[in-house]
Amino acid sequence: MKKTxxxxxxxxxxxxEVFRAHGYEGATLALISEATGLGKxxxxxxxxxxxxxxxxxxxxxxDAWFEVNxxxxxxxxxxxxxxxxxxxxGTEEYxxxxxxxxxxxxxxxxxxxxxxxxxVNDYFARWGDALALLLGRSGLSSSVARRRSEDAMxxxxxxxxxxxxxxxAKIFSRAMAELKLRLLAE
Amino acid sequence: MKKTxxxxxxxxxxxxEVFRAHGYEGATLALISEATGLGKxxxxxxxxxxxxxxxxxxxxxxDAWFEVNxxxxxxxxxxxxxxxxxxxxGTEEYxxxxxxxxxxxxxxxxxxxxxxxxxVNDYFARWGDALALLLGRSGLSSSVARRRSEDAMxxxxxxxxxxxxxxxAKIFSRAMAELKLRLLAE
DNA sequence: GACTCTCTGTACTGATCGGTACAATCTCCG
DNA sequence: CGGAGATTGTACCGATCAGTACAGAGAGTC
Numbered sequence: 525m526k527k528t529x530x531x532x533x534x535x536x537x538x539x540x541e542v543f544r545a546h547g548y549e550g551a552t553l554a555l556i557s558e559a560t561g562l563g564k565x566x567x568x569x570x571x572x573x574x575x576x577x578x579x580x581x582x583x584x585x586x587d588a589w590f591e592v593n594x595x596x597x598x599x600x601x602x603x604x605x606x607x608x609x610x611x612x613x614g615t616e617e618y619x620x621x622x623x624x625x626x627x628x629x630x631x632x633x634x635x636x637x638x639x640x641x642x643x644v645n646d647y648f649a650r651w652g653d654a655l656a657l658l659l660g661r662s663g664l665s666s667s668v669a670r671r672r673s674e675d676a677m678x679x680x681x682x683x684x685x686x687x688x689x690x691x692x693a694k695i696f697s698r699a700m701a702e703l704k705l706r707l708l709a710e
Numbered sequence: 711m712k713k714t715x716x717x718x719x720x721x722x723x724x725x726x727e728v729f730r731a732h733g734y735e736g737a738t739l740a741l742i743s744e745a746t747g748l749g750k751x752x753x754x755x756x757x758x759x760x761x762x763x764x765x766x767x768x769x770x771x772x773d774a775w776f777e778v779n780x781x782x783x784x785x786x787x788x789x790x791x792x793x794x795x796x797x798x799x800g801t802e803e804y805x806x807x808x809x810x811x812x813x814x815x816x817x818x819x820x821x822x823x824x825x826x827x828x829x830v831n832d833y834f835a836r837w838g839d840a841l842a843l844l845l846g847r848s849g850l851s852s853s854v855a856r857r858r859s860e861d862a863m864x865x866x867x868x869x870x871x872x873x874x875x876x877x878x879a880k881i882f883s884r885a886m887a888e889l890k891l892r893l894l895a896e
Numbered sequence: 897g898a899c900t901c902t903c904t905g906t907a908c909t910g911a912t913c914g915g916t917a918c919a920a921t922c923t924c925c926g
Numbered sequence: 927c928g929g930a931g932a933t934t935g936t937a938c939c940g941a942t943c944a945g946t947a948c949a950g951a952g953a954g955t956c
Contacts, residue, residue: 545821546735546820546821547733547819547820547821548736549735550733550736550820552943553943553945554942562904563905564904564944564945565903565906565948566903566904566905568945568946569902569903569904570903574944575944575945625819628875629871632871632874632875633811633815633819633870633871634736635733635736637874637875641877644875645876645877647875648872648875671888674872674885675865675885675888677868678865678868678869678872678881678885679861679864679865679868680868681868681871681872681875682864682865682866682867682868682869682871683868684819685815685818685819685864685867685868686818686834686860686863686864686867688818688823689814689815689823689830689831689833689834690831690834691827691831698857699860702857702861738912739913740912740913748934749934749935749936750914750916750936751917751918751933751934751935751936752935754915756933760914760915761914761915
């Protein structure tokens with residue numbers, strides 16, 4: 525048997541795309557095996573906990589990416605307008621301008637939410653907190669900052685749903701552009 | 711064997727809840743059978759096309775409900791403010807103030823979108839058109855009306871995702887209240 | 897070259913998948 | 927009351943599910 529020396533770091537993104545495309549229940553081991561090029565032996569070697577562990581680690585990896593590239597910059601930003609623009613640019617790139625779907629959102633809607641409730645909740649909570657903090661620092665009252673940050677979270681998710689529903693990625697880009705104005709208004 | 715005289719009309723809503731809760735791929739026939747109280751014999755008697763037909767008819771039923779209770783009133787409304795308030799009230803009730811999820815949105819995000827693309831797209835297209843028409847009649851330019859109606863579609867979907875992700879139905883109610891102001895602004 | 901330890905493919909498990917077949921029972925209509 | 931057609935439960939189908947067992951191959955170490 526050959527040894528393909530697959531790294532965990534190479535596998536997780538592929539796993540992520542499978543879960544994105546088929547959801548938790550739809551992502552069968554056969555699909556995963558095909559997408560990763562790994563047999564069950566390897567899969568269960570890396571993830572003894574099976575599908576649940578795979579999904580959990582994928583979520584954690586996504587969370588870590590957002591923590592580094594989106595949340596942390598938001599928290600430590602000097603210029604609010606610049607920070608918001610950067611956040612929007614980052615999310616637009618991450619979601620491939622609406623052609624890619626949010627795995628956390630997919631899990632949130634499905635039955636998988638129960639199993640991953642903490643991770644799902646945390647992701648949005650930390651994003652929302654970081655954004656609200658920034659908006660607060662830009663002069664908005666904390667209640668307005670809260671409401672606007674919640675509006676941003678929900679607009680991003682909704683734009684992804686609608687873009688995919690109508691098969692029109694431009695919906696997402698339009699929503700991000702409008703969100704930028706709305707976040708900084710007044 | 712008894713005859714429970716189950717009406718198609720009684721079955722569809724139950725089917726809808728099963729699909730809502732588990733998604734298309736997650737809704738197994740065993741789950742459906744249990745929820746409806748119907749054996750496979752009855753299920754396949756009513757829906758010879760199996761799961762796909764069930765899902766298709768559920769979508770059609772939902773579409774019909776919205777057509778009658780939301781879209782049509784929007785198109786024929788006299789008073790825009792009143793019509794929007796009615797739409798928001800209707801959707802808030804339908805989605806049980808954020809505790810219920812949108813089946814069309816669930817399908818849109820999953821792999822089932824491909825099979826039901828036309829129905830999924832149509833639902834949002836007709837809602838968006840009806841709302842844009844109304845907003846246009848209220849004096850907004852057609853491009854602004856379009857953008858705002860798109861914003862409404864996406865806010866509803868996003869609010870449902872976020873409410874479920876954070877397990878906080880109030881997010882949905884807040885979003886609907888804010889949407890009302892935003893739709894009628896200026 | 898032998899000993900590990902890591903990685904991998906394959907064969908297998910029992911359970912469950914969606915779907916079919918069919919006979920038994922019911923309701924309705926005359 | 928006696929068919930006819932609608933409705934039902936159950937047994938069954940092959941395929942596929944998630945997961946296990948395990949032997950063999952690779953690489954590193956001595």
